[in-house]
Amino acid sequence: MRKSMNRWMKVITRQVWGAALSLVALSTWAAPRDTLNVGMVQFPPDMHPYITVTSIKDYVLNAARRPMVGYSEKGEVLCVSCTDLPTLANGRAKLVKRADGSDGMEVFFTLKSDLFWGDGKPVSAKDVAFAFEVQKAFTVPPVLEKVEALGSRTVKLVLKAVAYNFDRLCPTPIPEHLEGPIFRAAKDPLDYGQKSLFNRKPEEPGLWMGPYRIAEFKPNERVTLVPNPHWKGNKPHFQKVNMRLVESTSALQANLLSGDIDTVSTGNLGLTLDQHLALAKSQAQRFDWTFIPSVASFEHLAVRLDNKQLSDKRVRQALLMAIDRKTLVAKLFENKFQVAQSFKHPTQLGFDPKVKTYAYDPKAARKLLAEAGYTSAGSDGILVNAAGQRLSIDLVSTAGNRVRELVEQVIQTQLKAIGVEVVINNEPARVMFGETLRKRTFKGLVLYQADHAIDSVPMEFFHSTYIPRAENNFTGTNYSGLNNPEMDKALMEATAALEPAARAAAFKRILAVANEDLPILPLYFPTSALLTPKWMTGMYNPKRWGGVTLWIEDWRAR
Template identity: 25%
Template sequence: MKRRGIARTTAMAMAAAMILTACGGGGGGNTDQSANAPTGGSAQTATDNGGSGEITKTDIVVGMGADVVTLDPAGQQDTTSGVLIHHVYSTLMDIDEEGNLVPDLAESYEMKSDTEYTFKLREDACFSDGTPVTAKDVKFTFDRAKDMPKTKSNTSKIAEVIADDDYHVTFKLTQPYAAFKTIATQTNLSIVSEAAVTAAGDAYGDVDNVLGSGEFTVTEWVPNDHYILTKNEKYWGEEPIATSITVRVIPEGSARTIALEAGEVDLVWNVDPTDCANVEANSDVTLLSQPSSSIEYLGMNTTKEKFSDERVRQAINYALDKQTFVDTIVEGRGTVANSYINSTIPGWSEEEEAYPYDPEKAKELLAEAGYPNGFECSLYVNGDVRTRSAQIVQAQLAEVGITVDISTYEWGAFLDSLNAGDHEMFILGWSNTSFDADGSTYQLFYSENHGATGNRAFLTDEKVDELIIAAQKESDDTKRMGLYKELQDRLHEISPWCPLYYKYDNVGVRADLKGFKLHKGAQHYLGNCHYEK
C-alpha cells in the first residue's frame, strides 16, 4: 500500500461492506492479463525489498524523464505531475499497490442511493501547517474542480457537495455513476486547503504557497531541472522513512540509466526499454517490471480536414505494423494493443482484433476517401522514445503515400499544443490509475471533453457518447461490461486512434535500495525508500 500500512488495511476491512465495486489508471480486480512477462535477463516483479538492518541513508534521488507541469492538483492531468501530487497531497480514497480501492482521507463512505454518497473523514488528518482537513475543504476542492478544464470531466456528474459537519461530506450526483467512488482517488482531485487557495488566488501552486496533507512538502522546484520533497513532520498517518526526495529531470533515457549505474540517482522511474537489458546485466542495479495499465497510441485530430473521414483513419490503422513497435520501441516488453482499453482493466475485450498490417487495404481506403496519391500531414511528439515511434510511423505511412512531418516538443509545450488542437496527429500514452473502464473512455472520447479535458482526438460521435453515458449509469456489472464491449467495437470502427501497444512499467533501482514496491497503476510510492547497513 502507498501509506499507513497495517492501520490502512484495517480501515479497509472495516469499510469493506460499504465499498461496492463495479469491476477498476492507471486500477477493482483485474481481468486476465494478455501480456506475457519480459523474456530473459533478471527483471523482477513488484517486491517490497525492505529489511531490518540499521538505516544509514534516507535522502533519496530519483531520475525522471520529464518535469512536472503544475503543483496545483486541479491543473494536473499528466502522470509526471501526478507523481509529485501523490506524495504531497491526499485524496478521499486511494488505489493500493494491487489495484484495490482503499480509504485515504475518508475512512469510510456510505452509498445512500445510486446518486448520493456520504464520506466520513478521518478526524486526525491535517495539512502540513497543522490545520485540520475538514468537509469544507473537500467541498471547496470539488466545487473549484468543476470550473477547471482538466478536472471538469471528473466532476461533471456532481450536482452538489454538502459539508454536513466538519467530518461528513455528501455528494449528490446528476445521474447514477458507477465509477464515482474511483473518481475520488484521482490525484487531480486531491484535497486542497480552502484557506490557502483563497489567500494565494491565481498564484496558488507556487512553491511557497503549496499546502497539502500528504507525507511530503515541496521545498524547491527549479523547472526542467529538479524538485525537492521534504518529509512533512505534521503528517497524520504512518511516518515515511525517506527524509527527502530529490527528483532530477533527465530527459534522455540512456543518461538516466548511466546516472543509475553510476550511483548518481537511487531510482529511475522510467527506464527506456532500450536500456533495460543493460540494467539487467549490471549486478549493482535491479530492473523491476510489470504490465502497465497504460496504452500507447497514435491519435488523430478528427476536426482536421484529412482526418475527419473515418476511411483515412482506418487506412492509417491498416498502414501501421503494430508488432514493429513492440519489437523495436519496447524491445518485446509489451504486446500489440488490440483495443482502446488496456488489457489489465476490467471491461477490456479480448474479442477485439487489432487492425492487421495491410498496406494495400490502406491505399484502397485512401483512394476511396479522395487521396489516391496520399497527402502531407504533421505529427507531434515529445521525448526520445516517442520520437523513435514517430520515425516508424513516418516510414510506414510513406509506403502508402502519406508524407509525415515530425515536430518534437518539450513535455509542457507538447500538452499545450494538443490541448489547443493545433495538431493533426500525435503520439501519447494514457494510464488508467482508477482500474475502471470509465477512466479509459469518458475523458478520452466523450464529445464535451475536447482538448485539455482529455479528448485530444477532438472526437464527436453520438453513438460513442450514448454508450459512455449508458455504461456510467449501469449498476449491473455484467451489463456494464457489455456496454464497454459495444463501445470498443464502435471506436474500432471509427478509429480516432491507432492503438499501438500495451507496455511494461520498467523501474530501475540500486540493488541495495530498500523499501520500494511497484504500484499496479504506476503510482509508485517513494516515501519508504532507504538504505541499510
Template identity: 35%
Template sequence: MTSVGKRIRSFVSMALACAAVASLSGGSAAAQSKDQLVVGQLQFLTNFHPLVQVNNTKRLVVNYSLRPMTAFDENVVNHCILCETLPTIENGLAKIVDLPDGKKGMKVVLQLRAGLAWGDGVPVTSKDIEFTWRMANDPNIGFSNYNPWTRASELKVIDERTVELTIPQIISSYNSWDQVIPEHLEGPVYAANPTLDAYVKQSLYNTQPTNPGLWNGSYLLSDYQIGTRIVFTPNPKWPGEKPHLQRIILSYRDNSSSLLQNLLAGSVDAVPVSPGGISFSQMLDLKNQQPDKFTYHLAYGTNVERIAVNFDNPILKNKSVRQALLYAIDRQAISDELFGGLQPVANGILSTENVYYSKDMTLYSYDAEKAKELLSSAGWTPGDDGICINDKGERLSLELVSTAGNQTREQIAQVIQSQLKDVCVEITNNFVPLQEFNGVMARKRKFKALMMSSIDFSPSVSPKIALGSDSIPSAKNNGVGNNFSAYSNPEMDKAISELETALDPETAKQKWADVQRIFAEDLPMLPLYFYPRAYVTVTDLTNFRQGTLDPLQIWSEEWQRQ
C-alpha cells in the same frame, strides 16, 4: 531479424550504447545515504497545481505530497487514502435515491480520516472538500476530470470531517475521488483571481510551492530548482505511517541517455521507464548487461500510448484514411524490437489483461496492402515521388507532434514515419517542449494532424475523458478534457453513459464491449501499445509497490532502503 526489425533497431542511439559501456567500465560512485532516494526524471513541471491541466507527468509528482481521497492498489482494490471508510452500497455510506426530478441518483458520504492536517498544522476539513467542489464546478476555472468533483451536483457539510455528495445519476465510480486543496490558503487567491489564467498564475501552488500548507500527504515539497530538482521531506503532520526515507529528490535530466549514465554512475538511485524516464530498450539492454546491479520492477499497466487524430483536419475526417494509418504501422514489430515484446500491442483503450477487454471488435493487424487499398478508395494514389496525391494534386502529408527529449517517442515517431512512407504517406515529425505540448498543442488543440501521447485508464476512470464529446478541450471549458481529437459520436456518448451507470460486473462488461466496438470502428485515436509499469532501482529499495494502478507515489511512505 526482419527487415522491419533491422530498420527499427537502426534508430537506437549508438552514442547511448557507448556511454553505457563507458559507465559500466568505470568505478562506482560513493554510496548514497540509506535515508534518501534520488529519482532521475525527465520533463520538469511548469505548473504545480494538482487539479489544473492534469497529465501523467504531473500525477507522478504531486502524489508524494497531495493525496487523493481514494486510490487503487496493485490488486485492483480501491482504498480510502484521506477518508476513514470507503463508501459502498453494502456499508450504507452510498445509497441509490430518488431525486426531485423523478430520476435516480446517489448519495455518498465521505468522512475525512481523524487527525488529517495540512503541512502547516491546519486541519483538513469539510470546508476544504466544499471549496474544491465549488471551484471544480466553476465554469471559469475547470479542474481535472480523472475522478472529478463535478460529478456531484450538490454537497452538504454534515460536520467538520463529513460531507454528503449528491450525484445526479447512478455511476459505478461513486467511491473514487480526486485530491482536495486548502481553502485557508487558496480561497483568497481564488476570490481575487476568478478566471483560470489569472488563478493559475497566482495560485500558491505556482508562486509558493514550498508552502507546507498546500500539502497533506506523507511528504512535503520542501525545495525545488526550476528544471533541475524537486525535494520532498517528511510531513510531520501526516497521521498515517511515517515515511522511512527522510528525503526523496527528483533529479531532472534533459534526455534518457543522461538518465541512464547517471544511474550507472550511482548519482541517481531509481529511474522510471518510459514515457517519463529511460526507454524500454535501454532498460532491456541494461538488464542484459547488469542483471544483478539493479532491481527491475515490471508490472501490467493501463497506460496506453496513442496517436490522437485531429478531426478538424480534412484528410483525417475520412475514416478510411484513419484505418489505413493504423494498418500501416507494424506495432508488433515495434514492440518486439524495441521492447522485447513486453509492451503489448493496444487494440483499443483496454489491455487484453483487463477483465473487461472484448474481442468483439475490428482488429488492425499490420497489413500494408490493406492500407494501400483503403487510401486508394479514399482517392489517394502514389505520386511521382512515391507520396500519395488526390485529384486536386494535394499531397498526403501529415505532421506528427510529440514531446522533445523523450527517446522512446522519438524512436517510435521515426519508425512510424518510415513505415507510413511505404504506403505513400508523408509524415513530418515535430518534437516540442513539454509546456508547449501540454498547452498549445493539446489543451488548445493547435496540432495540425497527429499527436502522440499516453493516457492512463485506471479502474475508476471513465473513457469519457478521452472519447466523450463533452471532453473536447475548448475555450469554453478552459481546456479541460483529453479528447484532443475533437471526436464526437452520439452513439459513443450513449455507450459511455450506460457504462458509467453499470454497477454490476456483467453489465459493465457488456457496456465496455460496446465502447470498444465503436472505438475500433471510428478510430478517434490510433492505439499503439500499453506501457507496463516499470522502474529500475537500486537493489536495497524495498516496499516499492510498482504495480499499483494509481500512482505508486501515493504509497511512498512505505519505501525504505535496507
C-alpha cells in the same frame, strides 16, 4: 640510517593514509542514506492539481497529497484518506429520486481524523467541498453535482445520475484556508490558476497533506521534497527527495551510472524499456528491477479529427493498417510489450474479443486511401488527391525519448511505403503536455501514453464535454476532439451501470465506436520497469496498484 628512516616513514605514511581512506570509505558506506535523488525526463507543466492532467505531475504530487481512495493490486477500491468505503450495503451510498423524478445518488465520505496540512491545520470537509468548487470551475463533471460539508470531517456527494464509480468520485482536498480567498478574488479560472499558491508559491507548507511537502521548486529543473512534520502515517525515511529533470533518456542513463541520481521515475517518465533491459544485464550488481505489464496504460497516436485529411475515417483506418505493430513490438521491445487492438486491455472488464481490429495490411490500406480520393502519387511517391493536395501529416511526441523517436521513424517509414508523408516535429515534454496537447494546437498526430485507472469508463478521453477548449479552460483529455453522440450515450450508460454485466454491454458499444471511428490509433500496452538501487527497498508494493509515489513513505534504505 637516514635513508632507512625515510623509507620507513614513507611506508608508515602510506599505511596511515590508506587506513584513513579506508575509514572514509567505510564511514561513507555505513552512513545512513537519507537523501534520494530521482531522475525524470518530464517535468510538471504546472503544480495545481486540477488544471492540467499529466502523469509526471501525478508522480510528483502523489508524494505530497493523498486521494480519498486508491486501488489494490486486483483493482479493488480501498480507502486512503477516508475511514470507510461507501457502499450501498453500509448505507454510505444511497439511490435517491431527484426533484425532477430522475434517479440520482447520495454518497458519504468521512475523512480520517489524523490528516493535517503541512502548516498544522487539520484537513476538513470544507477542504473537500472547496476542491469540488475549483474542479468544476475548470471542467464541469458529468455526474457529480454538489459536495456538501457535513460537520468537520464528513462530506455528502450529490450525484445527478446513478454512477457505478460513486466510490471514486470524491475530490482530493485543497486547503480552503489558503486557496479559498485567492479563488474567490480571481476574475476567472485562468486568473486563479496564475495566482494560485500551487503555481506561485508551491513551497507553502499548508498546500500539502501527504507524507512529504515541497520545500523547493525550480521550474523545468527540480522539485525538492522534505517530510511533512504533521503527517501521522508511516514516517518517511528519506529526509530529502530531489526530483530532477534530465530531458533525454541517454543523459538520464549517464546520470544514473555516474551516481548523480539514485533511481529514475517509472514508465515513460524515466528510462526506456530497452535501456532497462540492457542495464539489467550489465548493472545487476548495482540495481534491482521489477517489470510490471500494464493493463491500464497504452501508447497510441491521438488523431486531430478536424484535420481535413484525417477527418475521413478511411484515412485513419488506412494509417493503422499500414503500421506493423507486431513487428514493432518484437524488434524494439523484445515482445515485452503487448500489441493493443483497442484502448481496452483484453484482461479488463468490458473488452470485446469480437470488436473490429486492424491487422497489418499495406495493400488494403492503399485501397482505402484510393477510396478516400488519393489515387495518384507525385514524383516522391507521396499520394495526392484530385485537388493536388499531398497526403502529408505532422507527428509530434516528446523530444529526447530515444525509443519514441525510433517508434516514430518506424511509423514514418511504413506510412511512406503506402504513400503517406509523416513530418516529425518533436517538442520538450513540458511544451507538448503543457501547451500543444492541452490547447490542441497540434496539426495531425500525437504519440504519447495514456494512463487510466483500472475498471474506468474513459469519460475524459472520449466524451465531447472533455474536449479542451477556452470555455472549459482547456481541461479534459479528449485531445482528438471526438464529438460523437453515440459515444457520449454509451459512456453515460456504462457509468450508470451498477452491475458489471450491464457495464460490459455498454463497453461493447464504446469499443465499437472507438475502433470504427479511430479517434486514436492504439499501438501497444507497455511494461513498466521499476529500478531501485541495491541499498533501497519499498518502491515495489505488491499489494497496491497505481503510481509508486502513492506509497513513498514506505521507501527505505536497507
